[in-house]
Amino acid sequence: MVMGSTSAYDALLIVSFGGPEKPEDVMPFLENVVRGRGVPRERLLAVEAHYQGFGGVSPINQQCRDLIDALDVDLPVYWGNRNWQPFLEDTVRQMAADGVTRAAAFVTAAYSSYSSCRQYLDDIDRARAAVPGAPEIVKLRHYYDHPGFIAAMADHTRAALDALPASERGAARLVFTAHSIPVSMAQTAGPQGGAYEAQLRKAAALVTEQVDPARSWDLAWQSRSGPPSVPWLEPDICDHLERLHDDGVRAVVTVPIGFVSDHMEVIYDLDVEAAAMAEKLGMAFTRASTAGTHPRFVSMVSELLAEPVPARCAALCCPAPRRRPTPDAS
Numbered sequence: 001m002v003m004g005s006t007s008a009y010d011a012l013l014i015v016s017f018g019g020p021e022k023p024e025d026v027m028p029f030l031e032n033v034v035r036g037r038g039v040p041r042e043r044l045l046a047v048e049a050h051y052q053g054f055g056g057v058s059p060i061n062q063q064c065r066d067l068i069d070a071l072d073v074d075l076p077v078y079w080g081n082r083n084w085q086p087f088l089e090d091t092v093r094q095m096a097a098d099g100v101t102r103a104a105a106f107v108t109a110a111y112s113s114y115s116s117c118r119q120y121l122d123d124i125d126r127a128r129a130a131v132p133g134a135p136e137i138v139k140l141r142h143y144y145d146h147p148g149f150i151a152a153m154a155d156h157t158r159a160a161l162d163a164l165p166a167s168e169r170g171a172a173r174l175v176f177t178a179h180s181i182p183v184s185m186a187q188t189a190g191p192q193g194g195a196y197e198a199q200l201r202k203a204a205a206l207v208t209e210q211v212d213p214a215r216s217w218d219l220a221w222q223s224r225s226g227p228p229s230v231p232w233l234e235p236d237i238c239d240h241l242e243r244l245h246d247d248g249v250r251a252v253v254t255v256p257i258g259f260v261s262d263h264m265e266v267i268y269d270l271d272v273e274a275a276a277m278a279e280k281l282g283m284a285f286t287r288a289s290t291a292g293t294h295p296r297f298v299s300m301v302s303e304l305l306a307e308p309v310p311a312r313c314a315a316l317c318c319p320a321p322r323r324r325p326t327p328d329a330s
């Protein structure tokens with residue numbers, strides 16, 4: 001194994017959400033995602049149909065492999081997921097067997113919140129607790145405002161603007177999107193609360209600044225889950241498209257700034273659902289690619305590894321929501 005003489009780490013661990021890669025895996029994957037989270041059965045079955053409509057294959061695992069292939073780091077690279085194979089615990093066991101002592105963790109989520117930060121920290125802790133001799137694992141910092149992430153998203157936003165009919169380009173609205181989360185989770189995100197939305201707005205502003213500082217932009221939400229009785233961040237992207245249409249906006253570029261690869265939430269909720277809504281409304285619509293394997297996003301990972309070892313998030317930051325049983329669970 002080759003090690004940069006200055007590296008504070010002896011391995012890089014990619015930590016991701018995970019997704020099914022064959023039809024039989026879809027339901028067990030979904031059960032892992034929603035265990036104890038109170039997601040209604042109807043919602044789960046609807047989401048199952050989204051996955052089955054794509055052959056039971058989520059693109060996210062392959063996107064992790066592609067990112068790993070593109071990385072240029074002088075460290076052995078490992079990969080483990082929260083919800084599907086390769087499971088984080090199995091990966092940490094392999095790392096221990098290989099003699100890794102101190103790994104950096106790059107999580108495929110850029111923002112603060114329970115779902116996008118604390119839950120991954122908990123996943124890492126649980127995996128380490130299950131593995132005798134597990135290495136120390138240091139989560140790299142949030143990178144939502146890193147120049148590499150912003151440059152990648154700006155490039156992809158320009159391409160999506162260019163893909164609009166020329167007559168619609170000038171007045172097109174940029175609509176940034178991210179995964180909705182419960183309002184209560186948004187309120188407790190980050191050390192002072194509100195960090196998820198604040199970081200998303202910061203990233204959107206930085207991208208717009210690079211693409212076209214004079215252009216109007218909005219932030220809308222997608223992929224709402226949970227029971228209807230629990231408030232989640234709004235407006236939903238489809239409702240927002242209707243409002244923009246009422247306001248006379250004729251063209252929209254959606255920019256899924258809240259995600260780092262074109263996984264199922266992006267391709268179903270934007271390329272299928274939101275695109276159908278735009279079509280119904282007669283609006284021109286394109287969608288920017290996520291960072292994926294953009295060279296500046298890939299080199300960002302190396303830059304994060306070279307930074308001073310980050311401090312761990314404060315213990316009270318992004319607390320877990322109250323867990324609730326599924327409504328139909330016995």
Ligand SMILES: CC1=C(CCC(=O)O)c2cc3nc(cc4[nH]c(cc5[nH]c(cc1n2)c(C)c5CCC(=O)O)c(CCC(=O)O)c4C)C(CCC(=O)O)=C3C
Binds near residue numbers: 018059225259
């Ligand atoms: C903030 C956030 C991110 C971004 C940060 C990050 O990337 O981690 C994210 C990413 C993702 N979410 C994903 C899939 C799902 N999320 C669900 C449900 C939920 N997401 C939530 C939040 C987030 N989710 C929450 C609060 C829930 C409710 C249940 C709970 O409290 O945990 C459900 C259950 C069914 C439903 O949608 O109702 C599914 C299937 C996939 C995989 C896509 C693929 O397979 O390609 C990815 C990358």
Ligand SMILES: [Fe+2]
Binds near residue numbers: 179223
């Ligand atoms: Fe999600």
